Amino acid sequence: MSDHHHHEHELTQSTGSTDAYSRRIFMQQGMAFLSMATTVPMFMQRSAEGIMLPLGSLVTSQAGIPEDHTLVVIQLGGGNDGLNTVIPYGSREYYTNRPQIAVKAPGSSSSNTGVALEIPGADGYGLHPNLTGILELMDNGQAAIVQGVGYPNPNRSHFTSTDIWHTGNHSGQGYGWLGKYFDNTCAGQPHPKGSIAIGNKAPLALHGKTQKAVNFETEELFRWAGGTVNNSLENSYNDINRKDTLQGVKEDSQLDFLLRTSLDAQVSSDRIRAAVSKKPLVNYPNGQLAQQLQLIASMIRADLPTRVYYASLGGFDTHANQLNSHANLMRQLGDALNTFQKDLSKQGNTGKVITMVFSEFGRRVAQNGSNGTDHGTAAPMFLIGDNVQSGLLGKHPSLAKLEEGDLIYNVDFREVYASVLEDWMGADSTAILGKKYKKAKVLM
């Protein structure tokens, strides 16, 4: 049923140049065939369809939005301290609330933790001294910082607030916003490699009713490990798992579904491992996030049909002695994003990828008794790419007018989602977010 369905979908609804489209399918089919041990006509047709499915079946609802637009989402886990990310050095309250942990204004006598980086044209606001990578991207017109992003009635539990950001609902219940994006654009059919998360579990954001994300921590874990136990098992394993049908198996029966998924897993694994085995075009720094982005860049370079990638960096729950730990995280973040963008640029792919960075909440304005900060509310988001409105966007939340010691948000995160969904992914954001949010002006 599903094969059929997709087929019809492609014939009736695919848009764009037929020639380029067929050529692309052909090339992808070619790749799939190379990796196969056995070939039978039925099997060829189906496996190739498995690979090409995303292109034809992901129909953008808005004309003029190419279907290869890709979104990379990065979650800063633990609640990033927004006030020490975009530094409101022009604010007296910033320094009175944070006597030990404030970042000094540009031009101050340098301390061992450095001084804020000046953002051209943004008087009174600077970047954390370790975000040189982002400043450079801003100079190139490739980085937007949306200030004061949050939502009404903020929840300060990591889990609940994460779920709120992932689902786009204040209840934090239901499917993920990007999962729903695939559910909506793929007519109720799962999209085998539509989204890939780097990590041992797929985040809620990518879980749809039918859409489930592919995820792996490293490409080497995205394969059967039996060959490393005894390599003489490998041939028989391949025989078993690269057959898309067996005698007596009915079309779209449970076993038919399992056979196809297993075959798809083998083909995906081949492609992903081949993609990752190539030496990257730039050298990535060390660190968890950089390694994840390197993996993602190699998959983008290999032209996988994936439209959403998900990476994450933890450690932002800085309750105590945060100056050094937060500075290290800022270094990792800025450098990783900068390198990733350079890689995309060498690949010639900066035009088709945007990267969105968020955290489940910011932190309180006042430092706590341990030179750290507790769970707060609004914080900045980053959007990186050729197609973003580069610069410091929106208004910084007031440090004078607070709500229970916390910043009051200016931009609802769902306004950013709406913009990304509509203007980048070409989807109907109302169907996905459950209501119409005005689009934040973050994209060109």
Added chain:
Amino acid sequence: MTVSSLQPLDPRAFDERKAQHLLQRAGFGGTPKQIQSIANLGLEKAVDYIVNYEKLKDPNPATRDAYDKDIIRPPTRVEREAIRKARTSGNEAMVEKFRNERQIKQRADRKQISEMERWWFQRLVSTPRPLEEKLTLFWHGHFATGYRSIENSYHMYLQNMFFRQNAMGNFKEDLVRGIIHDPAMIKYLNNDQNRKSAPNENLARELMELFTLGEGEGYTEDDIKEGARCLTGYTVEDDEFVFRAQQHDTGTKRIFGRSGNYDGDDFVDRIFTRSNASRFIIEKLYRYFINDLPHGDTTESRAFVLALGNLLKRKGWELRPIIESIFLSEHFYDETNMNSIIKSPIQLIVQATRTLNPPHRSNMVRTLAIASDFMGQRLFAPPSVKGWDGGRSWINTSTMFMRQNTLLYLLTGQRPDGKPWETGGDTFDAMSLVVGETRDPKDTVTFLLTTLLNVDEPNRDRVASLLDYMKTQNNKLNNETVTGLLTLITAMPEYQLC
């Protein structure tokens, strides 16, 4: 054949393959010996043995005092006041102290829920009453409550005991009525915030939508609002349900066309007058025990559900006759229902552990619990109040590898999460699975495929693939090569079915 009725299977048709089917569905499979014994009992005695499991002694009964109930004790009024004062007066040192204390408690509680997770896992793989655990897991998914939201391990434990004690009790009187008095559920669905002055509809809504009637089936938004009023004042103190009369709305509520000064228990009574109350739960049991219906219901399934729903009403919502009827029915053993369910991660792991006789490894239960989580099912942590979607949603390309690699771990010690090999523990006695069989590779391969996949005849292509492997091993049958065969069989897409 009248598949539409609850007609029992002809006892003469109850063979080893059907016995294995029964063991897999009513529990987590069995060893060839267990299958043989169940087959020898005959259909009725076999079903009686499995269903009336109370006759079998539980060697490790769950008790209320097995875990620390006081780790998460809510702050007293005095403490709350002290915290508030410290906050408003800017006494950072004091705020810090309270925060640290809270973090220590939360850490200890997270440790305790992990211990409970392993305890349940251990129970699943070792219990002599598999149906009891299978049903407990069913109710955990049906009345889904997640630790992550309530952050109180002891309440999760109490709820787990409640499900086990009432696993085959009365659906209306024991389970549904019980769940609106259950501390974990009350917290999870915010009924502790449901007061006359400010009603919270969460529990009232899910009670109808997810627990008894089905989404949009025979109730209105007004029924939800009125139901929420009935449930006001149903709250929790420490680890016990309490009814707070002063928070309860004593006004008249109109539910399903009748009015009265209803409370939460009356609300349950009103719900069970709806025709869908029997159909909804039976359909869910059908998907769990008979066929997960990837293409929606069929003529046969509808007829069976209808008949069983009528029986449930006739029996006054008692579940035991329902479960018995399922396992005795011809329909349950129909070829279309054999090997038709995609194993949940727990089913996959527990069934493999109980049937393949893998060696014990250090940290094995912990590793398996992590693997199950990676495959999408963590005990005490269903993804939402809807529970686990089940069926095909378990499977995608990454969970497929995770499944195969978890079984590989069971057999070889190669860990599924990329961590180094587990050393120590016993060695796997793979030959124990082929005791009494001939030493001919083809016979062995045929025997293993037939029993592990529960088929009459193995597929020829599969036999050939396995014999190819045996050829690379000079056709020698020994512990290593039989282990190899098992890693291949458990990596077969068809091994995901039961």
